[in-house]
Amino acid sequence: MRLWKLANCPNFANAHAGCNIYSHMNVDWLHQLLKGSFKDHTWEWIVSFLKDIDGQEKGLDLIDEQFSMILWFSNIRQFADKLTHM
């Protein structure tokens, strides 16, 4: 189950004078989930995998084309512009 593991390093706010860092609540869980684990890592891996399959430029073009063909439906967003160039 535990394939990944953090490096054993001390917390930088361990001996903070003003507060106890372990009693704090983490803000923006979902931001870390979306922008961190998805956008920074998983999206990059998928795009580079498609580049390996279909070729360097053709993979990106295929992604843009596919995302611009989303049909109109409620709560689903259309990506008219080139998604990978943003």
Place this chain on the structure above:
Amino acid sequence: MQTNLPTCNNGPVPSTKDMVQTLLAQFAPFLKGHPDHLKAIKSVTDFILITSYHSHPKTTLKDLQDALSGISSKIHLFLTYRNRHSMSEIPEIDSLLHHIECIREMGSHDNSDTEISEAAHETLLKDGYHYSQLVSNIPQMLQWETHPFDIKSRVRVRRHIFNTYSL
């Protein structure tokens, strides 16, 4: 009175959640010969979408656990795209392990809506920095932040005085 605070709608820039919602359907035609990669993507998107639910009965927690085990069993397929060919030392991926425990103890992740902080970051930090003199900018940015709220409160007080004491 016009304040510079933006409204928190989806805005012109597509958010990441919109991408996550349709991601599996978009990549399914490309990955026809690679079902394991498709399963890895499915478990990642499942995990992200289920964590943003507003309430969590036992069934969704079980779904979360299934998604997590799917990620951990299939994530080695993307090992070649990591720098040092190891999946360790990614704090974002490591934090996925704590979501289920956190939901069990503290409740669901609502109120951790990301768009408020994103929108506030646009005006309160970036525009404030832009309008400051770039030298000792932090006091200027703080003053710039409170300025529209000061004006708004003064206008409210004067309107109250005008309404109550005018004939």
